Amino acid sequence: MIDLIISTISSIIQAVPPFVLAVLILFIFAVRLRVLPIGGAYPVEVEPSFSVQFILKVLHHAIGPMFATAIPQMAAWTLAMRGNTSQVMEEDYIRFAQARGLKDSVIANKYIKNNAMLPLVASLAISIGYMLGGHTLVESIFNYPGIGFYFGKAIAVRDFGLLTGLFSLIVIGVIVATFIAEIVYALIDPRVKLK
Known part of the structure; x- marks a missing residue:
């Protein structure tokens, strides 16, 4: 029942465009x-x-702008985690752990959770860059002078210097997020050595 409720709510939230969510929050x-x-x-x-x-x-x-941007991303991560979890639960090592008589909580925490999180950690850097880029419409609705707001202004007046600076900020953010994601990936996955 909880799975059905969370999946339904996440699907609805993910389908709502961020600028519509921004108007609702506002x-x-x-x-x-x-x-x-x-x-x-x-x-x-x-x-x-x-x-x-x-x-x-x-x-x-x-x-307001943070929630309007982050809530759809969190809903997408919830659905992705659900899909990864159901896929991991079909693996042979989960059946073997159940056959050994391990408790469901041990199987969930030791075997399922980490393996289901691995693909999400890999996509985290892309999501951070997506959120860091901001949403021009969301920031315009809130009249919030963020990166997306200035993207819109720079494009309107063809300010290529500002556009270059904003793109550089996003690229640096994605590189840092990728570096952090690699470290977290190595901590979660025992097959990867952190050197």
């Missing part, structure tokens, strides 16, 4: 409930600085 949490700001990177009355107050205000303003 309407529900900013207009109706008034727990999120309507737009901007920080309040106009706050002076930019490295103070804790300013950092908290910036994070508060980033919650």
